[in-house]
């Protein structure tokens with residue numbers, strides 16, 4: 555049911571009495587709430603939203619919200635990223651991993667990894683939510699003890715919501731880590747590549763310009779950090795390339811099978827070394843962290859524009 559139909563549109567004008575979006579958990583009704591008629595929202599045509607209010611682009615319309623809590627942000631992320639489609643393939647708990655107490659969120663921090671360092675920096679930056687690629691849960695119950703307990707305690711004590719998106723962020727065709735790598739390398743008309751848990755999460759294709767391995771490293775840039783490993787085992791210039799971010803060295807075998815010239819991933823693997831050498835596959839292991847900053851950065855940019863929230867990227871490289 556639309557909140558308007560329930561007679562609580564008066565809350566639009568006052569931040570303090572904003573409606574409780576937790577009642578609008580179902581996305582259809584949630585966006586029904588956001589997409590109310592312009593006349594119900596006096597500021598609708600203003601050039602910029604009033605302080606503390608956020609604006610959504612929905613079905614080509616700009617709509618102000620009165621209050622953005624974690625569930626409203628969750629609904630927004632679910633319109634961007636295919637969390638439902640990866641439910642069976644991804645053992646990580648995508649979505650809200652730790653909720654806040656329902657407080658308004660005016661700033662979201664973005665980081666690659668959930669850790670006490672990123673939590674602390676997000677809280678110090680005034681963020682109400684931290685969005686990460688690698689969250690706290692990986693498909694099995696975890697005792698609330700030790701490091702895990704410290705992390706959970708920090709989130710609760712600082713009322714910091716934690717939001718994680720793993721494989722849907724690797725795979726997304728425009729916002730994802732691998733789309734980011736494909737763009738940097740100049741892969742033309744990228745096609746899905748690299749099966750992981752039954753889903754292809756990487757991309758492959760012809761390079762717009764043939765590249766040496768050194769040129770490919772420069773193209774990616776890695777934010778000025780050296781890649782973990784560079785293995786120029788194949789042709790001097792690569793014409794085809796596949797990219798699978800993170801810990802996907804095993805997917806080098808798929809690249810070999812498909813006759814791809816250059817394979818880019820995050821982590822190197824001793825097990826793969828001799829097969830890549832003998833199969834004459836050029837390979838770049840850019841680092842797990844360094845190949846997975848692209849997705850969170852792209853979602854952050856989208857979020858800043860789409861939700862009109864303050865955002866901040868927290869760079870906490872592991873060097874791995």
Ligand SMILES: [Fe+2]
Pocket residue numbers: 688799800801842846
């Ligand atoms: Fe990863």
